[in-house]
Amino acid sequence: MIKLYDYLLSANCYKARLLLSMLDVPHELVPIEFYPRREHESAAFKKINPLGHIPVIDDDGFILRDAHAILMYLACKYDGGRDWYPTGDPRLLGEVASWLQFADGTAATASAARLCINFGYDFDLEACQAGAHRLFRVLDEHVWFREQEGLSWVASAAAPTVADMALFPDVALSEEGGISREDYPALRRWTERIQRLGGFIDMPGVLPVAPLPS
Amino acid sequence: MTAPDPASLLHPVAAGADLVPRHVVRSRLFGRRLAIWRADDGFINIWEDRCIHRGMRLSAGVNDGAELVCQYHGWRYSNRNGNCTYIPAHPGEAPAGALRVATFACAERYGLVWSGDSADASPPSIPALEDAEVLVLRSLPVNAPVPLVLEGLARYSFRPTAALGSDIPVATSADAGNPFSVTVTATTAGAASSVVFFVQPADAGRCVIRPVLSPAPAPGERLVTLRHHAGALEELRAQLEDARPTEIAVPLPVATLEPLRSGGTGGAAGGRRPQLQVRVARKWLCAEGITAFELVPVTGELPSFQPGAHLDVHLPNGLVRQYSLTNGPDLTDVYRIAVKLEPDGGGGSRLMHDSVHVGDVLDISTPRNNFPLRRDAARTVLIAGGIGITPLLAMAQTLARQGLTWELHCFARSDDHIAFGEMLDSLAGSITRHVGLTPEQTGHELGRIVRPYAPMNHTYVCGPGPMIATARALAADAGWPEAAVHFEYFKNESPRDDTSAFEVALARSGRSLRISAGESLLDGLRNAGVDLPSSCEQGACGTCIATVLEGEPDHQDVYLNGSERAAGDRMLTCVSRAKSGRLVLDL
Numbered sequence: 001m002i003k004l005y006d007y008l009l010s011a012n013c014y015k016a017r018l019l020l021s022m023l024d025v026p027h028e029l030v031p032i033e034f035y036p037r038r039e040h041e042s043a044a045f046k047k048i049n050p051l052g053h054i055p056v057i058d059d060d061g062f063i064l065r066d067a068h069a070i071l072m073y074l075a076c077k078y079d080g081g082r083d084w085y086p087t088g089d090p091r092l093l094g095e096v097a098s099w100l101q102f103a104d105g106t107a108a109t110a111s112a113a114r115l116c117i118n119f120g121y122d123f124d125l126e127a128c129q130a131g132a133h134r135l136f137r138v139l140d141e142h143v144w145f146r147e148q149e150g151l152s153w154v155a156s157a158a159a160p161t162v163a164d165m166a167l168f169p170d171v172a173l174s175e176e177g178g179i180s181r182e183d184y185p186a187l188r189r190w191t192e193r194i195q196r197l198g199g200f201i202d203m204p205g206v207l208p209v210a211p212l213p214s
Numbered sequence: 215m216t217a218p219d220p221a222s223l224l225h226p227v228a229a230g231a232d233l234v235p236r237h238v239v240r241s242r243l244f245g246r247r248l249a250i251w252r253a254d255d256g257f258i259n260i261w262e263d264r265c266i267h268r269g270m271r272l273s274a275g276v277n278d279g280a281e282l283v284c285q286y287h288g289w290r291y292s293n294r295n296g297n298c299t300y301i302p303a304h305p306g307e308a309p310a311g312a313l314r315v316a317t318f319a320c321a322e323r324y325g326l327v328w329s330g331d332s333a334d335a336s337p338p339s340i341p342a343l344e345d346a347e348v349l350v351l352r353s354l355p356v357n358a359p360v361p362l363v364l365e366g367l368a369r370y371s372f373r374p375t376a377a378l379g380s381d382i383p384v385a386t387s388a389d390a391g392n393p394f395s396v397t398v399t400a401t402t403a404g405a406a407s408s409v410v411f412f413v414q415p416a417d418a419g420r421c422v423i424r425p426v427l428s429p430a431p432a433p434g435e436r437l438v439t440l441r442h443h444a445g446a447l448e449e450l451r452a453q454l455e456d457a458r459p460t461e462i463a464v465p466l467p468v469a470t471l472e473p474l475r476s477g478g479t480g481g482a483a484g485g486r487r488p489q490l491q492v493r494v495a496r497k498w499l500c501a502e503g504i505t506a507f508e509l510v511p512v513t514g515e516l517p518s519f520q521p522g523a524h525l526d527v528h529l530p531n532g533l534v535r536q537y538s539l540t541n542g543p544d545l546t547d548v549y550r551i552a553v554k555l556e557p558d559g560g561g562g563s564r565l566m567h568d569s570v571h572v573g574d575v576l577d578i579s580t581p582r583n584n585f586p587l588r589r590d591a592a593r594t595v596l597i598a599g600g601i602g603i604t605p606l607l608a609m610a611q612t613l614a615r616q617g618l619t620w621e622l623h624c625f626a627r628s629d630d631h632i633a634f635g636e637m638l639d640s641l642a643g644s645i646t647r648h649v650g651l652t653p654e655q656t657g658h659e660l661g662r663i664v665r666p667y668a669p670m671n672h673t674y675v676c677g678p679g680p681m682i683a684t685a686r687a688l689a690a691d692a693g694w695p696e697a698a699v700h701f702e703y704f705k706n707e708s709p710r711d712d713t714s715a716f717e718v719a720l721a722r723s724g725r726s727l728r729i730s731a732g733e734s735l736l737d738g739l740r741n742a743g744v745d746l747p748s749s750c751e752q753g754a755c756g757t758c759i760a761t762v763l764e765g766e767p768d769h770q771d772v773y774l775n776g777s778e779r780a781a782g783d784r785m786l787t788c789v790s791r792a793k794s795g796r797l798v799l800d801l
Contacts, residue, residue: 185239208276
């Protein structure tokens with residue numbers, strides 16, 4: 001069974017948990033106490049990931065680190081239909097890769113702001129928040145135009161992809177970093193659509209949404 | 215530009231398309247945060263973005279289609295008037311009528327949703343948008359003050375049709391007609407179109423540009439047109455936000471918006487006076503011998519209600535009758551009641567059937583709820599006898615909407631005697647009809663229904679007196695605790711004895727009075743100037759309840775259950791009296 005080295009309150013670990021749940025892949029969570037013990041920086045954990053980051057998965061001895069790498073691996077291995085990581089469509093795959101890159105930016109801004117506030121990290125909070133707003137403006141416009149095209153997700157596919165999973169936690173938890181989503185109505189609708197997907201799981205800070213009328 | 219008077223105007227706060235099903239939009243106007251949601255019936259609610267309990271943002275709440283639920287402690291607020299309908303921490307009590315979120319005026323025009331602090335104001339009327347189909351363009355929040363944004367928008371230029379190349383000359387003209395909007399018209403040989411920019415004053419130094427294009431482009435050019443304007447506005451925003459540090463931004467005065475109150479209630483506090491006027495909008499036979507009425511407000515909006523609530527109807531001949539609301543939480547713009555013809559009654563039902571017509575105006579009380587529904591039961595068993603289905607119908611619809619486990623048993627003479635029978639078929643739930651049974655057979659069926667008591671089960675019974683008595687006795691035998699058996703009698707048929715005379719001391723007002731034989735405690739209190747609310751005045755509905763501090767009440771009502779009677783700490787003042795020579799009431 002896949003082992004996920006995980007911390008409940010980590011946005012990056014949440015990406016891996018989300019996709020595991022949506023793909024319905026049996027897995028075991030190995031809690032790593034990120035705060036306050038900083039267990040991810042311990043000598044024992046650095047034997048698993050010398051960078052001292054979570055999440056890390058151990059799939060039958062195959063160790064893989066970094067949230068986005070884990071998303072790609074899980075989608076390729078466990079999604080037979082290849083919707084989540086559309087390797088059969090070069091354009092779509094390019095879109096997904098570019099939004100994964102974008103998600104590195106939201107992690108470095110929106111999620112970094114959350115680390116400042118919730119976990120005492122010494123980043124420049126205002127710079128993180130301003131950077132997150134710059135990216136959210138771009139993403140909100142992108143998602144708004146997707147809606148105008150009759151589409152629901154970040155990439156131009158009919159089904160969600162790993163790009164949605166990579167972006168969702170940073171956006172959904174942004175208020176914890178002091179980044180209001182009042183100015184991003186399309187992003188607020190997009191996060192609700194993700195929360196209504198089958199297999200969706202929440203985490204502390206992600207509030208439940210109403211089901212759509214049947 | 216003349217200084218705008220924000221109070222006299224409505225301002226856009228959202229695009230109509232933003233209000234997707236089961237969603238809550240977050241917006242802001244003059245610094246006030248707003249939660250905006252569309253109910254399943256299409257009504258748009260614009261509320262202060264703040265739960266009255268602990269201040270949690272309601273825009274983070276759950277829109278269940280008829281109620282907005284706060285994420286923090288689950289307080290539920292009703293579509294339309296924002297009244298609190300349920301507090302999970304007090305599952306057995308009806309929330310006080312004063313518990314209400316602040317609501318604001320709402321209008322829709324040009325594909326936008328408008329709000330403001332004046333109920334009489336309407337959105338601006340813009341000639342350029344009146345004659346053609348319009349297209350709402352993407353709105354854009356800008357961190358810049360309104361005057362600066364309006365100036366910038368006056369310089370906006372665009373191509374009137376997407377097909378035009380950028381090298382074709384375009385003439386642009388701006389018209390600042392309204393203090394919060396700019397119209398820009400672009401013309402070239404053979405083509406002209408206008409963009410009207412409405413500027414939503416969100417906060418000092420922050421606004422939202424909401425552009426509307428007229429005429430709407432051909433369907434094939436829609437996307438490219440949207441992109442053209444989004445790009446041009448993005449450029450303008452960059453200029454405006456860059457320019458801001460050198461501008462002396464004069465922030466708009468942050469107006470205090472007064473919440474709008476729905477009309478009608480008038481604040482009449484006590485007694486049995488009517489509080490509201492309604493018009494009969496619809497009247498129809500909903501079962502054999504049962505007439506249904508739909509009542510709409512004469513002015514303003516109807517006060518909210520919860521399942522189990524009833525209202526008093528003041529009939530033209532002076533009679534006052536109580537009818538349960540059958541509305542589910544989806545139906546908030548009318549009150550729906552059902553009246554069974556009682557040929558041997560006091561004439562109230564005859565009058566309702568024969569003399570009250572569509573268009574007539576009736577005096578009514580606001581809804582009161584002395585039969586509140588818990589929404590935390592593992593299983594809810596609703597037992598209706600005849601017209602007793604009315605409050606249970608409201609309960610069934612509420613339980614069905616929330617996806618809770620429930621069953622409804624309807625006892626009636628025949629299928630044709632079941633009120634709103636066709637509505638029952640549309641409710642997803644376990645509904646059993648028991649028709650044409652003798653009293654013995656009814657008792658047998660009731661025994662089967664109440665037999666399996668399990669923790670967290672609750673039952674609600676409404677019907678003829680003997681049936682309620684049987685159901686209560688059977689439930690007690692089957693081990694149901696009294697607190698899990700809820701009932702509502704139509705009337706109090708038990709014999710009454712008003713021969714006693716006693717002393718009453720009022721602890722709060724420090725007075726004492728004497729109640730003589732033949733006089734009710736309620737009348738005595740009213741004569742002494744204590745204006746206690748009342749409704750049925752025969753000990754069935756529970757409206758005139760008072761807290762007893764000392765003395766032993768002589769209960770003659772059918773509202774309290776056995777343990778409530780034995781506790782002796784509350785009594786119904788309309789029929790109950792004193793066994794001791796003296797009572798001290800918390801009045």
